[in-house]
Amino acid sequence: MHRKQKLQETEPASSSGKLWVITDGKAGDEAQCIGVAEAVGLPFEVKKVSPRKPFSWFMPRGPIDPADAPTKPDSPITPPYPDVAVASGRRSIPYLRAVKKLSGGKTLTVCLKDPRVGTGAADLIWVPSHDKLRGENVLVSPTAPHRFSQERLNEARQNVWPEIAALPRPRLAVLVGGNSQHHTFTHADIDRFANALDQIGTTWSLMITSSRRTPEPLAVRLKSLAAQGRHLYWEGDGPNPLLQYLANADGIVVTTDSTNMVGEATATGMPIYGFSPSGGHKKFDLFLGTLREMNILHPFPGVLEGTTYEPLDSTPVIAQAIRERMQHHH
Numbered sequence: 486m487h488r489k490q491k492l493q494e495t496e497p498a499s500s501s502g503k504l505w506v507i508t509d510g511k512a513g514d515e516a517q518c519i520g521v522a523e524a525v526g527l528p529f530e531v532k533k534v535s536p537r538k539p540f541s542w543f544m545p546r547g548p549i550d551p552a553d554a555p556t557k558p559d560s561p562i563t564p565p566y567p568d569v570a571v572a573s574g575r576r577s578i579p580y581l582r583a584v585k586k587l588s589g590g591k592t593l594t595v596c597l598k599d600p601r602v603g604t605g606a607a608d609l610i611w612v613p614s615h616d617k618l619r620g621e622n623v624l625v626s627p628t629a630p631h632r633f634s635q636e637r638l639n640e641a642r643q644n645v646w647p648e649i650a651a652l653p654r655p656r657l658a659v660l661v662g663g664n665s666q667h668h669t670f671t672h673a674d675i676d677r678f679a680n681a682l683d684q685i686g687t688t689w690s691l692m693i694t695s696s697r698r699t700p701e702p703l704a705v706r707l708k709s710l711a712a713q714g715r716h717l718y719w720e721g722d723g724p725n726p727l728l729q730y731l732a733n734a735d736g737i738v739v740t741t742d743s744t745n746m747v748g749e750a751t752a753t754g755m756p757i758y759g760f761s762p763s764g765g766h767k768k769f770d771l772f773l774g775t776l777r778e779m780n781i782l783h784p785f786p787g788v789l790e791g792t793t794y795e796p797l798d799s800t801p802v803i804a805q806a807i808r809e810r811m812q813h814h815h
Contacts, residue, residue: 756791
C-alpha cells in the first residue's frame, strides 16, 4: 500500500498519492501515521526524510535540509502536493511546514504528537491527554492512534490462526517491551515478572511477544516458559502475530515501558494488566493513571479479574476530524 523510498525516487512526480505520511522512519511514529492514513481512506504514500547534520540539530524549529529542496532529484517533497499530509516526529515537522507553503496552503497538514513549536505547526494536531498542548486545532484523547481498527480485530477473530485456535481458553496476550530511556528491567524485575507468568501459565494459555529491547535474561525465561506446552512465544520470525494475539485474547498483560503498546491493547476492550519495570516518567505515570481511573488497567502481578470496557481508539476520531476539515479547506 505504501511505497518504499527507492520506488519514489524513480517514479514520476504525478503519483496517485492524495495523502502523504511524512516520517523520519521511526517505527512507532510511522505506525501511528499509517493507522490514521488508512482510516481516512485516501490512497497514501510514505515519504521518509533523513535530514543531515547540522540541519537535524535545529529541528523542529529550523528549515528543511537544503538537499531535500523540491528542485533536487531525490527530494522527498516534490510536487504535485497531496490533499493531506500527516507527520509525526521532531525531524518531520519542518517538512510538514514546507509542504504547506509549497502547496500554496492547499495541503491540509496534520501533526500527531506535540510538535514542540506551538499550535501553528499544522492545521490539525493530535496530542495524548497527558500532554499540555491545547488549542482550537488540537484534538486530545487518552491513547494514541494505531493500526488495530475494530474491523481488523473482528477479521482476526473470524480468521483465527490454527496455532491460536489450538490453545485452550482463557488466553492471555503478553506484550513484553524492555529497557528504554526511562525504564530498566532489573534482575529482580525479571524474576518477579517471569515467576508471575510461570504461575499464571498453569491456568491461562499465554501468547507472548517480545521486542528488540527485551533483555536477554528475560527472553531466555520467556522461551523456556513457552517450551513447557500450552503457550506461544514470538521472537520476530515470520508474520507478526500481534493483531491475532490481541484479537483472540481474554486478557492482556503488558509491560508499561511503552505507552504505544498499552494504547494498542485498549483497542480490544479486554482487561489490561500492567507490569511496571524500574524507573518511570511523569508522562507515563499520568497516562497509566488515566487508564487506572477508567478501570481499564490493573496491576500485574495481581488478580486477573478485570472487566471488559468499551474499546478505546482515537484513530477513527482523528480520521473523521481530517475528513471534516478537508470539506472546509482550500
